[in-house]
Amino acid sequence: MSEHKGTGAGGEGRRSRLLIATAVSFALGAGLMLPFEYTLTRLLGVISFAVFVVCGLLTVANPAFLEGDGGDQ
Numbered sequence: 173m174s175e176h177k178g179t180g181a182g183g184e185g186r187r188s189r190l191l192i193a194t195a196v197s198f199a200l201g202a203g204l205m206l207p208f209e210y211t212l213t214r215l216l217g218v219i220s221f222a223v224f225v226v227c228g229l230l231t232v233a234n235p236a237f238l239e240g241d242g243g244d245q
Contacts, residue, residue, distance in 0.1 A: 187231060194227040 201220030204213045 187234065187236075190227050190231040194224055194231055197221070197224040197227060 197220045201217045201224055203217075204220060205217030208214075
């Protein structure tokens with residue numbers, strides 16, 4: 173188990189970057205979709221929400237998170 177602790181530090185940096193990208197893409201998608209009704213802003217909002225879903229999935233479903241219950245962090 174001690175060999176996994178060394179790889180956890182790099183995973184934490186990647187996870188925090190993904191978490192930031194997830195939050196930014198959600199805010200961007202909501203900011204484009206809710207107040208505007210133009211086709212271009214709707215398209216960019218949908219793309220931002222798709223990026224939000226993918227980044228959120230990658231944030232949660234990484235091997236370090238799935239090894240434990242995710243509550244020790």
